[in-house]
Amino acid sequence: MKKISALVLTLGLAFSAGAQAIVDEFAFGFSPRTGDAWVDTQLGDINVFARGNTDGFIDDVVVSYGAPRYLVRELYYDRRWAPGDIYYACALAQLVRRPCIEVVDIYQRDHGQGWGVIAQRLGIRPGSPEFHALKGKVGKGHGKMKARGGPKAGASRGGNTAGPAPKGNRPEGGQGRGQGGKPDKGNKGRGNGR
Numbered sequence: 001m002k003k004i005s006a007l008v009l010t011l012g013l014a015f016s017a018g019a020q021a022i023v024d025e026f027a028f029g030f031s032p033r034t035g036d037a038w039v040d041t042q043l044g045d046i047n048v049f050a051r052g053n054t055d056g057f058i059d060d061v062v063v064s065y066g067a068p069r070y071l072v073r074e075l076y077y078d079r080r081w082a083p084g085d086i087y088y089a090c091a092l093a094q095l096v097r098r099p100c101i102e103v104v105d106i107y108q109r110d111h112g113q114g115w116g117v118i119a120q121r122l123g124i125r126p127g128s129p130e131f132h133a134l135k136g137k138v139g140k141g142h143g144k145m146k147a148r149g150g151p152k153a154g155a156s157r158g159g160n161t162a163g164p165a166p167k168g169n170r171p172e173g174g175q176g177r178g179q180g181g182k183p184d185k186g187n188k189g190r191g192n193g194r
Helices: 002-027 037-052 054-065 069-078 085-093 101-113 115-119 129-146
Strands: none
Touching: 037 054, 037 085, 037 129, 054 069, 054 085, 054 129, 069 085, 069 101, 085 101, 085 115, 085 129, 101 115
């Protein structure tokens, strides 16, 4: 009985280490090149979240963007895509009203050009309302993931891992949100102190 338990534990650790190695590959040299430094940073943070909560990450992409679960799992485990790239592909696909697999195929073929070039090819121009909508999707997803608190999600950028900030005090884009969700420029992301 002890030998079977030890074997099961060893196999479990080996599979866990394998999944960890996949995510470690993503973090090194990750460069989405979206054309926006803030978005690039958020996608890097999504990589960190996925490291601590792979199932939560997969669930979020499936639920938020209607991506087929088999595709998200295949991209993550088999093709070894960075979670940030998976997230961006599916967010972009939803915005341009195409199946995620179409955007995945384009990026798979032309990833050397970066996400910014691919988004432009799909009709998302820098600074356009569509670009800001895409940026908002990334920010919203990053906030949800950080609030759920993967073990390293909040700590990756020195954030608080205690959970989500109270409604109305959530930092977004480096500024706190004051009354009515308007930027509270005086607090610079610290909320209103309540």
